[in-house]
Amino acid sequence: MTSNEVIKEFMELIKREFPLVKFKEKQKKSGDLRISPYIINNQRNKRWMQLDANPKYLSIAMDHKIGDIRTEDLENLGLEYGLNKNVSAIQLQNNNDAINISIFITDHFDFNNKEFIVFLHKHYQSYLKRINITN
Numbered sequence: 001m002t003s004n005e006v007i008k009e010f011m012e013l014i015k016r017e018f019p020l021v022k023f024k025e026k027q028k029k030s031g032d033l034r035i036s037p038y039i040i041n042n043q044r045n046k047r048w049m050q051l052d053a054n055p056k057y058l059s060i061a062m063d064h065k066i067g068d069i070r071t072e073d074l075e076n077l078g079l080e081y082g083l084n085k086n087v088s089a090i091q092l093q094n095n096n097d098a099i100n101i102s103i104f105i106t107d108h109f110d111f112n113n114k115e116f117i118v119f120l121h122k123h124y125q126s127y128l129k130r131i132n133i134t135n
Helices: 003-017 114-130
Strands: 022-027 033-038 049-053 057-063 089-092 098-104
Touching: 003 033, 003 049, 003 057, 003 114, 057 114
Parallel strands: none
Antiparallel strands: 022 033, 033 049, 049 057, 057 098, 089 098
16 A cells, blocks of 8 residues: 555544545655645635655644644554654644654554544534634
């Protein structure tokens, strides 16, 4: 499986679970694919995520409202905590407004596991608060 195939698998999950999300695609200078999922917002179309398909892994950066997501929210997702460049893993950024995930093509992750989907919904709600959209 290539990172482009992994990114498409992840996007299928996003499309199914979050039908209002739009995708902005571009090719980076390196030739790698970058996709930015976002919600249309009159104030600003701030991205929810940035998906980068690198040759060996998919990099996912997910923005949320500061303090809404804690390390404890990431513990039971089936990903190692702490990015170490060898296995698929997740990490909360130091300023607590984003999460970084690396999914290596040699260490596939099941995006459809229940805990991960529940987490994505929690994260999505935090993103909506960040861009001042309430449900």
